[in-house]
């Protein structure tokens with residue numbers, strides 16, 4: 324497996340509004356090759372929202388992100404191609420088998436990663452390869468979703484609570500896969516309770532530090548009102 328390169332992913336001054344309410348403001352982050360950024364913060368503090376902003380699934384109201392210094396918003400297709408986003412939603416089409424779903428995903432993403440059988444094997448679900456996805460257990464569905472990380476190459480992995488529903492073996496498989504990804508210069512941003520050794524490229528970002536204060540909320544709401 325080749326080295327991804329010495330990339331850098333950064334965000335500055337990010338502000339996010341969901342359902343009309345400010346969730347975070349003035350948020351900066353920086354991630355280098357092999358780096359891990361762990362998002363912390365209480366329920367509702369905006370961890371999922373930030374992950375979706377990073378994946379360009381939600382637009383930031385202010386601020387911007389760069390990849391190797393180039394503005395991410397200038398080339399959305401390039402950004403989509405360099406990342407994998409694994410969120411909460413179970414996107415599995417019920418009637419298709421695990422193998423069919425993963426094959427579809429692999430082909431859609433250019434087929435640059437390891438084979439479908441090998442990926443299912445890494446996550447311990449190759450014995451369920453022919454099974455319609457609707458009959459997989461929640462932990463098996465999660466393992467299938469994570470197998471997508473391996474069937475196409477992308478230096479940036481954005482993972483929203485990836486260990487929910489996984490047993491100890493599943494968590495160990497994910498930890499191994501992440502370690503290999505990092506060794507190749509891959510980056511990971513995750514909202515997770517997995518314990519990473521801090522230092523050595525692992526940083527934590529506490530979303531509660533970027534919660535807008537009451538004055539900022541009023542000012543931002545007034546601005547929004549003026550703009551409507």
Ligand SMILES: Nc1ncnc2c1ncn2[C@@H]1O[C@H](COP(=O)(O)OP(=O)(O)OP(=O)(O)O)[C@@H](O)[C@H]1O
Nearest residue numbers: 341342343346364365366367368369370371372373
């Ligand atoms: N699609 C949406 N529409 C409106 N509001 C939303 C939407 N998604 C999230 N929110 C709101 O944005 C805020 C941040 O939610 P988010 O899911 O990002 O937090 P979180 O830190 O990931 O929470 P948790 O730890 O509970 O998963 C919450 O107040 C939530 O109600």
